[in-house]
Amino acid sequence: MKTILITGASDGLGKAIAKKCSENGMRVVNISRTNCEWGEVDNIKCDLSKKEDLENAISIIKEKYSDFDVLINNAAIVGYGALEDLEYEKFENTWKINTISPLYLTAKLIGLIKANGSDVINIGTTHSQHAHPGLENQLAYCASKYGLRGGSYNIGAELKNTRARLVHVYMGGFQSKMHEKDYGNVMTDPENWMKPSDLADIIFNIINIPKQIEISEITINRKGRRG
Ligand SMILES: NC(=O)c1ccc[n+]([C@@H]2O[C@H](COP(=O)([O-])OP(=O)(O)OC[C@H]3O[C@@H](n4cnc5c(N)ncnc54)[C@H](OP(=O)(O)O)[C@@H]3O)[C@@H](O)[C@H]2O)c1
Numbered sequence: 730m731k732t733i734l735i736t737g738a739s740d741g742l743g744k745a746i747a748k749k750c751s752e753n754g755m756r757v758v759n760i761s762r763t764n765c766e767w768g769e770v771d772n773i774k775c776d777l778s779k780k781e782d783l784e785n786a787i788s789i790i791k792e793k794y795s796d797f798d799v800l801i802n803n804a805a806i807v808g809y810g811a812l813e814d815l816e817y818e819k820f821e822n823t824w825k826i827n828t829i830s831p832l833y834l835t836a837k838l839i840g841l842i843k844a845n846g847s848d849v850i851n852i853g854t855t856h857s858q859h860a861h862p863g864l865e866n867q868l869a870y871c872a873s874k875y876g877l878r879g880g881s882y883n884i885g886a887e888l889k890n891t892r893a894r895l896v897h898v899y900m901g902g903f904q905s906k907m908h909e910k911d912y913g914n915v916m917t918d919p920e921n922w923m924k925p926s927d928l929a930d931i932i933f934n935i936i937n938i939p940k941q942i943e944i945s946e947i948t949i950n951r952k953g954r955r956g
Contacts (some may be wrong), residue, residue: 732797733757733936734790736777736831737804738770741905742852745925746801749933758794760786761804777804777830778822786848787837795841799936801850801876802831807911808869820869827873832880839887846892848936851881855901887946891910892942896935901950903928923951 731750738747738759751757759765771794775786790797808823810816820927835842835849842849856864857874861936864871881897888895903923908914918923928949935944 730756731799731936732758732794733799733801734758734794734797735799735801735803736760736775736834739765741907742900742925742928743801743803744902745929746803746932749926749929750936758790758797758829778825782829783833787834790838791841796845797841797847799848799850800835800838800842801852802834802842803850803852803931804830805852805870805874805907807867807908808873809866809908809912809914810869810917811866812868815868822904823869824873824876827870828876828880828885830838832846832878832884835880835884840885842893843888843891847942848893848930849884849888849895851877851895851897852879853881853897853899855899855948855954858899858948860932881946892940894940894945896944897946898932899946899948901954921951923949 733750733755733877735743735747735757737743739761747757747759747765747770753768757775758771758773760773760775762774762776764774773786773789775782777783802858805827806823808819810819831851854874856867857873857878879895881895901923902918904916
């Protein structure tokens, strides 16, 4: 039975991936502030912006789930705001959640990742691929996700001569409350965005590809959104 560690499985894409994995017999461990109350999911309560919570989660993983097969760094926030109104604390918090926590978690688990031949999946964004319309007021998000992208290159190189793999996913827009939670922007046209369950199917397939194949980066976007 595969063990999947996933940050942010209490909502959105993480929840869809966790459900898909759980329904297919995998052991799922959610790492977020809110516990998953559905299915057979283990929870590590953790605010990824807090160093002590992160250290506690790392200790629990080493103690209880050291044989994990997959780490999915999924949790993130938008950190939305006009440049002139940018608050230092919000900027800092966005980097802590979107960049420092996934890279620190991966770094501190690197010995187990190498020994287990685990897969690391970093959920990035097409907003860290190239400039295109609609990036306004998302400085913290774009920059922090660029940071994650840089970290993925570094960790991917670190894993080169091991059985472990790192996949960086440049994800396009999908049905989610991420923007609504951050600054109240309600999605009014969900039918125009990708469905988390479809994306979960793709991530599930990536987790299950034969070990002699490596996908280092992948872009998943709505048809016609190619940059
Ligand atoms: N939505 C999009 O259109 C879109 C597009 C491209 C890429 N992405 C990426 O896809 C991923 C998932 O996004 P989503 O739309 O599914 O987001 P979401 O629905 O808002 O879910 C975010 C998840 O992250 C967790 N989280 C947030 N802050 C946290 C914190 N301080 N500590 C621990 N966990 C925290 C939340 O759990 P708790 O609140 O329980 O802590 C929640 O489970 C993100 O990496 C995002 O950047 C999203």
